[in-house]
Amino acid sequence: MIEEIYIRDLGVIEEARLRLGPGLTVVTGETGAGKTMVLTALGLLLGERADSSSIRSGQEQAFVEGRWFLKDANILGDRLADAGAEIEDGELILNRSVSNEGRSRASVSGRAAPVSVLADIGEQLVVVHGQADQIRLKSAGAQRQALDQFAGPALTAVLSDYQNHFRAWKSFRAELESITSALETRLNEAERLRAAVAELEAAQPLAGEDLELAEAAERLTHLEELRLAATTAHEALSSESFQEAQDAVTLLGQARRALEQVGNHDPELQRISETIRQIGFAVNDVAAEISGYVDGLEGDGAKDLSLIQERRAVLANLARRFGPSHEEVMDFWAEAANRLLELDSSSDQIEVLSVKVSEEYQLMVDLAAKVSEIRRFSAAQLAEQVSQELKSLAMAGATLVVSVASASDFSLTGIDEVAIMLSAHEGAEPRSLGKGASGGELSRIMLAIEVVLAKTEQAPTFIFDEVDAGVGGAAAIEVGRRLAMLAQQAQVIVVTHLAQVAAYANSHLRVLKSSAGGFTASDVVALDPEQRVAELARMLSGLTDSQSGLAHAAELLERAHGEFSK
Numbered sequence: 001m002i003e004e005i006y007i008r009d010l011g012v013i014e015e016a017r018l019r020l021g022p023g024l025t026v027v028t029g030e031t032g033a034g035k036t037m038v039l040t041a042l043g044l045l046l047g048e049r050a051d052s053s054s055i056r057s058g059q060e061q062a063f064v065e066g067r068w069f070l071k072d073a074n075i076l077g078d079r080l081a082d083a084g085a086e087i088e089d090g091e092l093i094l095n096r097s098v099s100n101e102g103r104s105r106a107s108v109s110g111r112a113a114p115v116s117v118l119a120d121i122g123e124q125l126v127v128v129h130g131q132a133d134q135i136r137l138k139s140a141g142a143q144r145q146a147l148d149q150f151a152g153p154a155l156t157a158v159l160s161d162y163q164n165h166f167r168a169w170k171s172f173r174a175e176l177e178s179i180t181s182a183l184e185t186r187l188n189e190a191e192r193l194r195a196a197v198a199e200l201e202a203a204q205p206l207a208g209e210d211l212e213l214a215e216a217a218e219r220l221t222h223l224e225e226l227r228l229a230a231t232t233a234h235e236a237l238s239s240e241s242f243q244e245a246q247d248a249v250t251l252l253g254q255a256r257r258a259l260e261q262v263g264n265h266d267p268e269l270q271r272i273s274e275t276i277r278q279i280g281f282a283v284n285d286v287a288a289e290i291s292g293y294v295d296g297l298e299g300d301g302a303k304d305l306s307l308i309q310e311r312r313a314v315l316a317n318l319a320r321r322f323g324p325s326h327e328e329v330m331d332f333w334a335e336a337a338n339r340l341l342e343l344d345s346s347s348d349q350i351e352v353l354s355v356k357v358s359e360e361y362q363l364m365v366d367l368a369a370k371v372s373e374i375r376r377f378s379a380a381q382l383a384e385q386v387s388q389e390l391k392s393l394a395m396a397g398a399t400l401v402v403s404v405a406s407a408s409d410f411s412l413t414g415i416d417e418v419a420i421m422l423s424a425h426e427g428a429e430p431r432s433l434g435k436g437a438s439g440g441e442l443s444r445i446m447l448a449i450e451v452v453l454a455k456t457e458q459a460p461t462f463i464f465d466e467v468d469a470g471v472g473g474a475a476a477i478e479v480g481r482r483l484a485m486l487a488q489q490a491q492v493i494v495v496t497h498l499a500q501v502a503a504y505a506n507s508h509l510r511v512l513k514s515s516a517g518g519f520t521a522s523d524v525v526a527l528d529p530e531q532r533v534a535e536l537a538r539m540l541s542g543l544t545d546s547q548s549g550l551a552h553a554a555e556l557l558e559r560a561h562g563e564f565s566k
Contacts, residue, residue, distance in 0.1 A: 001022055001460050001461055001491035002126075003019070003021075003068065004020065005017075005038070005042065005066050006063075006066075007038070007041045007062075007063075007064055007524075009056040009059040009063065010040065010041055010054060010055070011036075011040065011056065012037065012056070013511075020507070022487075023487045023506035023507070024484050024492045024507075025508075026493075026494050026501065026502040026505040027493065027511065028496060028497070028502055028508065028511070028535060029510055035511050036465075038495065038524065039463070042066070042128070042463065043128070044062075044096040045096055045122070046125075047119025051098070052098060052100055054098070055099075055100060061099040067092070067093055068092040068093075068094070069090050070460075071090065076092075079117065083111060084111050084113075085109040085113065086109060087109060092109060093107075094106070094118060126460075126461045127450075127461070127463070140419065146449060147378060147379055147404075148375070150382045150456060155371065155374045155375065155378065158367060158371055159371050159413070159414065161367055162370075162414060166412060168356075169357065169360035169361050169364050176350065176354060176357055179350055186343050193336045193339060194340060196322065197333070197336050197337055200318065205315055205329060205330065208326075209326070210312070210319075210326040213311055216308055217312065227294060231294060234290040234291055237249060237283055238283070238284065248283050249283055249284060252276055252283060259273040315329075371414045372414065372415065372416050379403070379404050382402050383400045383402040386448045386452050387399045387400045389447075389448035392475070393482070397424070397425040397426050398422060398424055398441075399422075400420065400423075400448075401423055401430040402418070402420050402421075403417075403418070403419045403420075403430075405417045421433065422445065433445065444479070446464075447482055450486055460491060462486060462490055462491070463493045463494070464493075464494045465495050472498070473500075477500045480500050480504035480560065481504060481563065484560070497539065499553065499556060502532075502535070502536060503556045503557045503559075503561075508527045509524055509525070509527070529557075532557060533553045534553075537550045540552055540556075
């Protein structure tokens with residue numbers, strides 16, 4: 001609930017501190033005293049648009065601060081955490097300033113925050129009902145929410161199950177539509193890939209085959225030149241003829257033996273001799289390699305160069321179509337095979353998804369029907385109970401009608417269109433609240449609905465701006481009584497001009513206007529019991545010193561308190 005509101009330089013209010021408590025609090029004062037500034041201040045704290053014209057004349061900015069005590073901070077969800085604010089000992093502090101230049105600043109528990117955060121928080125903390133702004137009554141979504149709140153846990157459980165299946169149905173349907181909408185494209189792609197994979201499987205290209213074939217073709221083209229060069233090199237290193245030859249191996253052997261014969265006379269020659277031995281081994285190895293190379297040329301010679309060139313042409317054609325390089329051909333082959341498996345499985349996916357869509361749709365339809373059934377039953381009860389309340393609020397001939405009709409399509413909230421309408425008098429055609437009720441009637445209808453909904457979950461604080469407009473006499477007493485009934489479930493703040501309403505308050509604030517030095521200022525004071533009697537007398541007769549007026553006010557106050565003190 002709101003514990004305190006501090007106002008500085010807003011409208012005619014120079015500085016005021018409103019200490020608010022539980023139950024019903026009324027704000028009264030003469031016309032023009034500044035009662036509306038109290039609501040303007042609260043509106044700023046709840047994220048409403050700032051107007052620099054509301055700043056007190058001669059001042060640079062207006063400032064408003066509100067303190068709330070929250071029994072359960074979870075009511076605000078994650079919004080406080082998103083704003084980087086924390087609540088200590090259940091105390092939440094919101095403030096807002098507006099400058100002459102139109103700049104507006106807001107903070108939440110000392111942390112600067114966008115004004116939108118105040119609006120989000122305010123929606124959870126306060127419900128405001130004024131003649132100029134009956135949002136909850138005129139909004140179709142809010143009317144449905146009011147009915148769902150009245151229906152209670154019985155609806156909540158079924159609606160939650162419905163929403164789970166609704167989301168699943170939408171998800172499966174979107175996935176199915178995504179696959180089927182591109183089905184022709186996928187079939188064409190699969191046909192193209194299947195032909196390509198078949199061609200590649202028939203050709204069976206191997207990794208690195210293009211390079212091997214290029215080398216083989218080069219060797220076969222220059223076979224005789226290669227054989228002659230290799231043979232000459234081999235003879236120079238290690239001749240295989242029986243004639244005495246001066247090949248490298250023989251000469252190295254001669255050099256090594258010559259040094260070994262005298263090596264015992266000089267260790268340096270022994271070292272050189274060992275080096276020559278190692279060189280001989282290396283030359284023998286090279287000679288063996290060349291010999292193997294020559295043998296390989298003999299094997300290559302047996303191959304048909306035309307066959308190799310034909311195979312190279314096949315690979316070149318594959319490279320042109322799926323490459324351009326041989327490596328890219330191999331990559332395409334692997335990717336095409338995997339993609340083909342994926343495309344071929346799409347028909348199976350379509351079948352599986354079709355079954356899931358059908359199953360979820362049927363579950364959703366069944367649950368939507370249960371939701372509609374509960375809503376229709378609750379709508380009749382809500383309409384009956386609110387209509388009973390209206391009879392005591394100077395709307396005896398009025399009847400509330402809560403309609404639950406089938407919408408054209410399913411949504412997250414079901415397949416119902418909820419409309420709250422008013423039949424102004426017996427036999428009158430029910431009309432939407434925006435057309436069938438005046439501002440004062442809207443406030444009273446909202447009051448009747450809130451009194452009924454107070455039996456279920458409700459916001460921590462309700463604020464009514466002149467809910468008693470156009471009401472007087474016994475009806476005014478009934479308005480006060482019902483506000484007091486609502487205040488037993490939540491904090492209620494009412495701006496009123498009727499003594500019959502103010503008499504039911506737990507606390508009474510009066511806005512006082514004074515003029516001095518050409519300036520007008522207003523202050524807000526809490527009235528003690530004696531001051532309350534005087535204020536009620538003023539509201540009843542316009543006189544504060546009339547003994548009969550004071551007696552009437554005292555009687556009214558005593559009677560009102562007697563009803564709720566039992």
